[in-house]
Amino acid sequence: MAGQVLEFLSSWGPLWFGIGFLAPLIAQSMDAMSIPAPLGLPTIVVGLIVGTTAGFVAKRRGSWV
Amino acid sequence: MSAVNGIRSTPSLRTDRELQREEATIARKYLGRVPWEMVVWGLGNFVVWLSLWPLVFSGMLPLWAGFLLSTLCCILAYLPSHEAQHSIIAAEGTKLRWLNELVGHISTIPLVFPYRVAWITHKQHHAYANDEERDPDITSRAETWWQSIWSSIKGRQPGNQEGYAKAMRETDDPNRDRAILEAFALRTMHFTVLLICAWTGHALEGLFLWLLPRHLGSIYNVLFLSWAPHHPANETGRYRDTRAWKSPIGTLLTMGMEYHIIHHLYPKIPLIDTAKAFYEFEPILTERGIRNDRPNKTGA
Numbered sequence: 554m555a556g557q558v559l560e561f562l563s564s565w566g567p568l569w570f571g572i573g574f575l576a577p578l579i580a581q582s583m584d585a586m587s588i589p590a591p592l593g594l595p596t597i598v599v600g601l602i603v604g605t606t607a608g609f610v611a612k613r614r615g616s617w618v
Numbered sequence: 619m620s621a622v623n624g625i626r627s628t629p630s631l632r633t634d635r636e637l638q639r640e641e642a643t644i645a646r647k648y649l650g651r652v653p654w655e656m657v658v659w660g661l662g663n664f665v666v667w668l669s670l671w672p673l674v675f676s677g678m679l680p681l682w683a684g685f686l687l688s689t690l691c692c693i694l695a696y697l698p699s700h701e702a703q704h705s706i707i708a709a710e711g712t713k714l715r716w717l718n719e720l721v722g723h724i725s726t727i728p729l730v731f732p733y734r735v736a737w738i739t740h741k742q743h744h745a746y747a748n749d750e751e752r753d754p755d756i757t758s759r760a761e762t763w764w765q766s767i768w769s770s771i772k773g774r775q776p777g778n779q780e781g782y783a784k785a786m787r788e789t790d791d792p793n794r795d796r797a798i799l800e801a802f803a804l805r806t807m808h809f810t811v812l813l814i815c816a817w818t819g820h821a822l823e824g825l826f827l828w829l830l831p832r833h834l835g836s837i838y839n840v841l842f843l844s845w846a847p848h849h850p851a852n853e854t855g856r857y858r859d860t861r862a863w864k865s866p867i868g869t870l871l872t873m874g875m876e877y878h879i880i881h882h883l884y885p886k887i888p889l890i891d892t893a894k895a896f897y898e899f900e901p902i903l904t905e906r907g908i909r910n911d912r913p914n915k916t917g918a
Binding site for chain 2: 569574616
């Protein structure tokens with residue numbers, strides 16, 4: 554049972570990583586380089602859109618590259 | 619003497635048993651000491667890596683310097699644990715066993731490489747070196763170094779089921795479940811630290827102090843600790859699965875891996891002693907027909 558829970562959580566790892574780390578990383582990188590977000594969105598929203606999408610794609614493909 | 623396909627051999631005048639006896643006599647000279655330098659290397663490297671965090675966060679060290687030093691620490695993180703995997707620091711049941719286990723667990727934290735997983739998979743690597751089905755390190759096999767780097771990157775992807783993932787799935791090692799649990803705990807800790815960095819406005823610090831150095835360190839280690847000493851990794855057997863070779867970037871930058879064949883023959887000889895041992899073993903190993911890709915002393 555515990556093994557199945559760990560396996561489930563791990564299998565969604567790329568998505569957790571995309572939301573939890575990539576999203577703020579993208580936002581903070583945009584802020585550091587003074588890159589404005591499109592449509593007047595906050596940079597964290599851009600980060601969350603890109604990070605979640607990238608994480609989901611990586612989860613589906615089983616690869617980031 | 620002939621030199622074809624890395625084989626430098628002289629017609630053996632001695633029997634297998636005589637060679638074995640001579641090998642054992644030499645090996646005994648290098649066995650049994652505690653390699654304190656590896657203890658200092660392992661624990662010291664971890665302390666240096668850990669100290670980079672407050673130094674960077676307090677502004678005493680620029681992030682770019684922290685990144686370079688952290689990458690160096692990650693490169694240096696594996697080998698002390700490797701000594702512990704072979705119980706070279708202290709055997710089971712001895713007084714210093716706790717130190718062996720401490721070095722084993724602590725030193726690979728920067729790489730997010732759990733000790734027990736490393737230990738289980740490394741035992742399989744020694745038992746089945748270059749075996750396409752059973753060697754977990756066979757995934758580093760490639761014709762060129764850049765192909766090896768690429769396969770190392772691909773091997774680190776979340777959906778990869780080969781290499782260590784396959785070895786851990788198929789092993790009947792009694793420590794398997796414990797190893798998987800420790801691996802999960804270590805990865806969760808790594809992810810939690812990155813998460814805290816990211817959501818407190820320090821995502822770049824998390825990226826450059828741990829995430830990137832960890833992956834760069836692993837790629838470097840796979841290249842020089844796995845690909846190069848076993849290249850072309852197309853033969854099995856005690857005297858043919860690992861080679862003696864000359865690194866274009868030197869012994870220090872490859873962390874002694876030019877003499878990795880000694881480690882495969884006698885895994886309990888400390889890393890620091892493998893070069894010295896190699897030159898003592900060399901005449902016997904030549905008779906054994908090892909793969910010796912080091913330039914011939916006579917220039918042939």
